[in-house]
Amino acid sequence: MDEASEVNGGRSGSALPLETSFPLEGDDSRIAQARHVATAFLVKARDHAGVPVAQATVEIVQLIVSELVTNVRKYAPGPALLTLRIQETLLTIELWDSSPVVPAAKAPNPERVGQHGMEIVAALAQTLTVEPTSGGKRITAHVALDGGGS
Numbered sequence: 001m002d003e004a005s006e007v008n009g010g011r012s013g014s015a016l017p018l019e020t021s022f023p024l025e026g027d028d029s030r031i032a033q034a035r036h037v038a039t040a041f042l043v044k045a046r047d048h049a050g051v052p053v054a055q056a057t058v059e060i061v062q063l064i065v066s067e068l069v070t071n072v073r074k075y076a077p078g079p080a081l082l083t084l085r086i087q088e089t090l091l092t093i094e095l096w097d098s099s100p101v102v103p104a105a106k107a108p109n110p111e112r113v114g115q116h117g118m119e120i121v122a123a124l125a126q127t128l129t130v131e132p133t134s135g136g137k138r139i140t141a142h143v144a145l146d147g148g149g150s
Contacts, residue, residue, distance in 0.1 A: 034069045038062060064143065067118075068117070080097035080098065082094070082095050091144075106118075
């Protein structure tokens with residue numbers, strides 16, 4: 001994705017893609033593009049920088065990104081920014097959007113159709129935080145790169 005901006009940092013002389021960001025403006029095709037950006041980022045970290053990224057982590061991150069970006073496209077008109085950051089053995093998924101409305105996971109209800117996104121993210125991430133910011137909110141999820149701890 002040429003719209004994703006990547007910041008490289010060094011670790012033992014290797015060029016590790018420590019961070020990438022992807023603007024989320026436009027139509028719903030950004031959901032699939034955001035999943036692609038997340039997958040490409042993790043594969044590059046694994047294959048080119050030697051970061052231990054489990055295949056299960058890639059799949060978990062695809063689902064988390066999909067749920068978060070879907071919520072942004074549905075409920076937060078205006079600009080948004082997805083940022084992925086690797087720190088040691090942890091991936092931080094951060095989504096900033098311009099809506100001040102703070103989402104919350106609803107109580108489990110197998111009869112409810114839809115609105116399970118935050119429940120899914122909370123179940124898959126090691127930690128999940130939502131914080132208001134000036135001009136919107138930031139949702140941050142942490143995922144272990146080795147597939148453990150979720």
